[in-house]
Amino acid sequence: MTSATPRVAGRVRRGPTRVGSTTSVSWALPAALLAPMALFVLGLFVLPFVMVVTTAFTDAATDSWSLTNFQEFFSRSVGWTALRNTLIIGVGTTVVAAAVAVPYAYGMVRHPRWRALFIAVLFAPLLINGVVRVFGYQLLARFVDRVWPWGDLPLLYSLTGVVISLVVFMFPQMTVAVFASLDRMDRRLVDAAQTLGAGNWQVFRTVVLPAARPGIVAGSIITFGASAGSYLAPAMVGGGRVPAMPTLIYGSVSGAGSWNFGAAVAVVLMAIILPLMILSLAQSTRRSVP
Amino acid sequence: MSRRVPYANLLIAIVLLAPLAAVIATSLNAGNYAVFPPKGFSLDWFSEALGNTRFLDALRLSFVVAVASTVISIVVGFLAAYAMTRYEYRGQRLSQITALGPLTVPEIVVGLSVFVFVALRLQQAPSIPALVLGHCVVGIPIGLQVIVATMASQDVALEQAAETLGASSWRVFRTITLPLATPGLIGASLLVFIFSFDNISISLFLMPPGESTLPVVMYQYLDFRPDPSIAAMSTLLVALGLIVFFVLHRIGALKHLTGSGLR
Numbered sequence: 001m002t003s004a005t006p007r008v009a010g011r012v013r014r015g016p017t018r019v020g021s022t023t024s025v026s027w028a029l030p031a032a033l034l035a036p037m038a039l040f041v042l043g044l045f046v047l048p049f050v051m052v053v054t055t056a057f058t059d060a061a062t063d064s065w066s067l068t069n070f071q072e073f074f075s076r077s078v079g080w081t082a083l084r085n086t087l088i089i090g091v092g093t094t095v096v097a098a099a100v101a102v103p104y105a106y107g108m109v110r111h112p113r114w115r116a117l118f119i120a121v122l123f124a125p126l127l128i129n130g131v132v133r134v135f136g137y138q139l140l141a142r143f144v145d146r147v148w149p150w151g152d153l154p155l156l157y158s159l160t161g162v163v164i165s166l167v168v169f170m171f172p173q174m175t176v177a178v179f180a181s182l183d184r185m186d187r188r189l190v191d192a193a194q195t196l197g198a199g200n201w202q203v204f205r206t207v208v209l210p211a212a213r214p215g216i217v218a219g220s221i222i223t224f225g226a227s228a229g230s231y232l233a234p235a236m237v238g239g240g241r242v243p244a245m246p247t248l249i250y251g252s253v254s255g256a257g258s259w260n261f262g263a264a265v266a267v268v269l270m271a272i273i274l275p276l277m278i279l280s281l282a283q284s285t286r287r288s289v290p
Numbered sequence: 291m292s293r294r295v296p297y298a299n300l301l302i303a304i305v306l307l308a309p310l311a312a313v314i315a316t317s318l319n320a321g322n323y324a325v326f327p328p329k330g331f332s333l334d335w336f337s338e339a340l341g342n343t344r345f346l347d348a349l350r351l352s353f354v355v356a357v358a359s360t361v362i363s364i365v366v367g368f369l370a371a372y373a374m375t376r377y378e379y380r381g382q383r384l385s386q387i388t389a390l391g392p393l394t395v396p397e398i399v400v401g402l403s404v405f406v407f408v409a410l411r412l413q414q415a416p417s418i419p420a421l422v423l424g425h426c427v428v429g430i431p432i433g434l435q436v437i438v439a440t441m442a443s444q445d446v447a448l449e450q451a452a453e454t455l456g457a458s459s460w461r462v463f464r465t466i467t468l469p470l471a472t473p474g475l476i477g478a479s480l481l482v483f484i485f486s487f488d489n490i491s492i493s494l495f496l497m498p499p500g501e502s503t504l505p506v507v508m509y510q511y512l513d514f515r516p517d518p519s520i521a522a523m524s525t526l527l528v529a530l531g532l533i534v535f536f537v538l539h540r541i542g543a544l545k546h547l548t549g550s551g552l553r
Contacts, residue, residue, distance in 0.1 A: 026377065033373035036366040037389055037430060044427045045392050045400070048407035052399070055406055100302060107299035114296055120539075121303040126547050127538075128310065128531035129488040131505045132524040135512060136309025139316055139326040139521075168306060229396025231491045236509070246398040250494055259406060266399045277394035281387055 056263035069264035078243060083268065085159060086245040090228030090272075092163040094220045097174040100167070101219065102212050105179040106204070109187075122172040130169075134236040137165045141237075157239045165237045166227045173226065174219035181215030182208065221280040225273045245269045310528055317521035324516040339522040348507040351418075355503065356486040358422045363429035363482045364437075364475060370430075371437035372467075376446070386438075393431045397491035400427055405495035421496040421503075425486040432485055433478035436546045440474025441467075477543025480534050488527075 059066040073079035108118045125133060141155035154160040185208070193203045227233070234244035243251075245265055252262035312326045320330025339345055373379070374386060392400060404424040408414050444467070452462045490505040497503060502510070504523075511520050538544045 027379065030373035030377040030379045033369045033377075034385060037370040037434070038385075040366060040423075040426060040430055041388055041391065044404060044407070044423055045395075047411075048403035049395075049399070051406050051410060052403050055410070104299055104302050107296045111296045111299070114299065118296075118299055118303060119544075120535075121306055123539075123544050123547055124532060124535050125306060125310065127484055127535050129505060129508075129524070129527040131488075131490060131508045131512070132313060132527050133309055135508075135520070135524055136311075136313040138512075139312040139324070140309050143312070143326045168309065171302075171306060225394065225396070229398060231396075231398045231494075232509075236512070246396060246491070249398055249402055253402065253405070253495065259409075262402060263406065266402050269396065270399060273396065274394075281390060281394055 052263045052266055055260055056267045058260055060258065060260040069260050070268075072261060073264050073268065078248070079265070082243045082245045082248045082265070085162075085234070085242055086228050086269070086272070088159060089162055089166065089230075089234065089244060090224045093166040093170055093227035094174075094223045096163065096167045097170050097223050098178075098216050098220060101171060101174040101178045102209070102216065104171075105175050105182050105212065105215070106208055108179055109182050109185070122175055125169075126172055130232050131236070133169060134165065134232050137168060137237065141165075156237060157241045159238075159242050162233050162237045162242050162244075166230060166233045169230075169233070170223045170227055174223050177219030177222065178212050178215035181218075182212050185211035218280065221276050225277055225280075228273060229269065313521055313524045313528060317518055317525040319518040319521070322517055324518045324521050328518075335518040335522040336525075338517075339519040339526070342519060342523075344507055344511075345504070345519075345523055348502050348504040351501055352487050352504040355418065355422055355425060356483050359425035359429045359486040360433075360479050360483045362422065362426050363433045364479050366426070367430050367433035367437050367478065368471070368475065371434055371441050374438055375441040375444075389434055390431045392427050397428065397489070398494075400424070401492035401495035404492070408496070415499060416496045417498045418501075421493060421498070424492045424496045425489060428489075428492070429482040429486055433482045436478035436481060436543060437471065437474045439546065440477075441471050444470045473541045473543065477538055477541055477546065480538060481543070481546065484531070484534055487530075 056069055057065055057067070059068045104118070108115050111118075138156065141153075141161065145153045145155055155164060189207050189211075190203055193207050198206065229246060231246040231250060234242045234247050235250075238244070238247070245268065249262045249265045249269070252258045252265065315328050316324050316326045317335055318331050318333070319325065319328040319335065320332040321328075323329075370385075370389060374382065379385075401424060404420065404427065405416065408416060408420045414420065448466050448470075449462050452466055453459075457465070488505055489503070490509060493503045493506055497506065504527075508520060508523060535544075538547070
């Protein structure tokens with residue numbers, strides 16, 4: 001036992017960690033294994049973000065603590081417009097994606113033979129370059145706009161277009177979350193409701209929708225964060241006419257060279273997204289990580 | 291079970307795949323403009339794209355950066371995953387939550403953070419190492435998720451049995467732990483590679499002066515001169531994505547995909 005003890009001592013499913021000389025060993029090994037990751041998380045994620053926050057609270061001219069960058073953000077229309085657009089993009093994409101995802105996921109539950117195909121359709125676009133996907137959306141939008149006989153469609157260079165494109169891009173994430181919930185639903189509930197005389201709509205509203213709710217909540221958090229934080233959609237579909245917070249962040253760092261202002265925009269964006277994300281992270285690790 | 295054809299789902303599926311089909315069709319244009327539907331048919335724009343030195347230089351940089359980020363992310367992720375699935379320690383859940391933290395932050399903010407850190411603290415200009423490390427910040431949790439899921443589903447009894455029968459720690463690791471983790475490591479590598487290869491929001495901040503990754507070059511190219519060679523390059527990337535899709539499907543790692551998206 002003695003030679004194998006150090007490695008086995010802290011093993012999962014081996015009961016409680018031993019006391020005495022082995023405890024220090026069982027502490028040291030996992031700590032050493034986790035150290036590189038901790039270095040990355042602390043050194044290149046936490047510390048840099050803290051620096052972004054301090055940069056945001058620093059006046060570029062005097063190099064001292066101040067609220068000037070945030071005052072600039074909230075006093076100029078460009079700040080308010082970006083904030084408004086980002087909220088509309090986040091909420092709009094989430095609501096529309098959920099409205100389409102629930103019937104799609106329900107269709108997957110109801111048609112097991114088609115399920116593999118419908119899942120493949122969801123996953124395949126996720127591995128394809130984002131610039132390419134937006135380029136495809138642009139090509140298609142121009143085509144649809146050309147053949148559409150009744151006036152102009154707002155598919156490009158508009159807030160509506162940005163939301164529509166993001167619904168196409170975010171739809172898979174939302175649907176997989178909703179499907180995970182619906183797949184656990186007891187199918188006999190649907191049969192029972194139908195036997196008792198419920199129509200399709202009533203079954204959907206009273207049985208399917210409640211079963212889908214946890215998935216809708218989880219999917220909405222992911223979709224809101226990803227669409228509100230998306231740079232490509234407002235930049236490429238909006239074409240400079242839909243300023244959002246991610247484009248404002250990059251624009252103020254690359255163009256005007258005002259890091260402090262860009263950092264302040266990033267802090268405001270994080271203040272919107274972070275509470276939701278912490279909630280979802282706590283939820284997801286409880287379920288998936290042992 | 292319903293026998294009817296799910297028309298609503300088929301319609302949505304078509305809408306989801308239509309942008310990709312439009313890209314592929316556009317790459318076959320015979321004319322000088324990237325338009326859909328294509329005018330005429332030719333494969334000339336593929337040779338045009340593959341002869342474009344801007345594309346090729348960018349492709350090379352993207353490939354080098356993606357390989358480097360993948361290797362670092364998988365090694366770091368595997369070590370952490372081993373600790374998380376084979377040991378009990380105080381703060382275990384906290385370590386798991388913090389490790390996934392970078393996945394919850396918009397990439398544009400990750401890019402800005404690393405850029406500010408490199409510029410203000412290290413007093414350096416953006417460089418290839420900075421670009422690789424920036425990608426690793428998100429690549430590590432992407433890989434970690436997949437590896438942890440694979441290793442957590444392994445039966446620890448196999449390792450314990452080998453130990454009881456007198457195998458050394460190294461032998462147990464080499465003959466049992468590592469082979470069983472291999473599908474997870476392959477899946478994780480592919481996901482991290484694709485993430486890095488496709489990334490734009492972090493790369494925008496960290497590219498060395500005068501050099502660009504492929505997504506950034508394509509993004510800029512689309513802004514000013516969209517001839518069908520950009521569609522040809524895009525079609526090659528669609529093909530790459532689909533190949534990775536089928537490999538992930540084969541090894542059953544597709545389910546780990548939904549944590550990431552278009553960012």
